[in-house]
Amino acid sequence: MSNSNEQPLLSVRNLRIEFPTRRGDLVAVDDISFDIAPGEILGVVGESGAGKSLTGAAIIGLLEPPGRIAQGEILLEGRRIDNLPYEEIRAIRGRQIGAIFQDPLTSLNPLYSVSRQLIETIRTHLPLNERQARDRALELLEEVGIPGASERIDHYPHQFSGGMRQRVVIALALCAEPRLIIADEPTTALDVSIQAQIISLLKRLCHEHGTAVMLVTHDMGVIAEAADRVAVMYSGRIAEIGPVQEVVRAAKHPYTHGLMGSIPHIGHHVDQLTQIQGSMPRLQEIPPGCAFNPRCENVTDRCRVERPNLQAAAHSEVACHLFDAPRDNSQMEARAGE
């Protein structure tokens, strides 16, 4: 694709995540592949249960048992990181891949002051002494826009508001200047005005530090504003991936199309919103063929039996039999890209 001339920072290849149960394995993420270029913000959207957070967790090695990577590989700068021993992935997590989670109150330890948490993280990853680490912590807090950082550095998490806490969490993720940040619903728990502040902060920091971000969210508005490219997930698969403008303005996959129509818009009055009938299937009930086929208006017999693969359509890639015509070309392109 667009970044074929440079090595991707992160490359996920045919990732499959399973949960073994007594009644067989549940496939939560099914054969997904994508790349993130250095400095790029990749948005990952989908409804709850689509597998977007699991993908993020698998990348930073925080997949909770019994969930496991059943197939595929995850490469960070060409180095395989999905099969590393615990200590090694721990060294990468924080140093090379930072993480920001949804609820800033649960990702901070309420018993330790913010300075202590920042200094601990900095000293774990960087060869600095206490004094230098404290200076760096202060610098980070100023960078993420906490007013009066020098007075507030010794405060405890409960003394900060929600937006300020999320800034502290971002500072924590930035401690060791990671190349990639996995941000899982970073603005979902925040009010709109604060959400706008956090999005622009994330964008600015990525721009300044050249950090890539995998931004996982269910809010299409956040993606539209922050991301360069977007992957739309449905039932553990990528339905469509492409430049954000194209996916938002000219959605190709019938699911993405329905999703866009179901979002109410200010200034664009409709009596009824477009609705996709039904709901996303449970993991044990994913239909054969295309997972979206029972809800799709353009369904054909082929969709019920044959699973569509991602293929090029304009600047995006889409997994839908409707876009089958230039099939050979797309496969050749995909090969050339690798």
Place this chain on the structure above:
Amino acid sequence: MNDMSQNASKNGAPLLSVDGLVRHFDVSAPYLNRLFEGLDRAYVRAVDGINFDIGRGETFSLVGESGCGKSTVARLIVGLYQPTRGSIKYEGVEIGPPEAARDRRRMQSHMQMIFQDPYASLNPRWRVTEIVAEPIRVRRLLSDKREITARVGDLLSQVGLSPADGDRFPHEFSGGQRQRISIARALAGEPEFLVCDEPTSALDVSVQAQILNLMKELQSRLGLTYLFISHDLAVVYHVSTKVGVMYLGKLVEWADTKTLFENPRHPYTRMLLDAIPDLEMTGRQRIPVAGEVPSPINPPSGCAFHPRCPHADDRCRTEAPAPIIHDGVHVACHAVADGRIN
């Protein structure tokens, strides 16, 4: 909705009118701490003097950020909280103060509430039939068991579920289906006024669209009036006929939907509208809004919004603005009143 709104225009009186409504919560330290540490009593001014009317068949929405008091207003209206001061009139009958208990009971039988979290608002040990039949039993609308079952089946089909779903338990349903059960339960009491407190906030967008469409359809079929509480301005734009914007317990602006969104007057409304991430916004650099909502225990002096307002002057810092009516828009802002901003 049509014959209902004609009704409303005939007699002109609002279905619900709220005047000077105040609710303070006492969050003082215990008596001995106050005595020895010299602390004063402290109050959260959750709702601090608001006025609005809702006409029959309308959807009135309250928007604002968390902690602005919008859910408290909803709870005051359905009687889950008692107002500290102020009046709530339903069909012209006062139901606010404690001495109006009898009228309140009578009038509240016309109201029902839909809550935000469909996981917490349904009893996990009851079958769906029992959940939906509860208001019918409480109000003694039907007594025959067979009639109740038939009515529940009818309600379930109205909200897009099947009558056979009545035998299942809430955990067997997805979030969107549970919210449909909550709506069926609310309709079972045969209300004319529904208070919906963030009914779609816990749902995914495609499911949200289904629920919003269902609510609109039920409104036009049954002539319902909604008080709709949400923090999502796009949802509010889609469902409402009138919108009130709340900030720190006060209604800062109140107008019909089109006017409010096309021509917002209060600086806070402008800020909120500017802050929403939008699909049209790809790549645009926005100016982020400074500051956060202050604590409602110690709200700023004068206009509560002045520390974040780009138009604030000395008067805003000392004197709380009273709402004025400006081209049919109720707005509480000195800058608008003085013509400093248009």
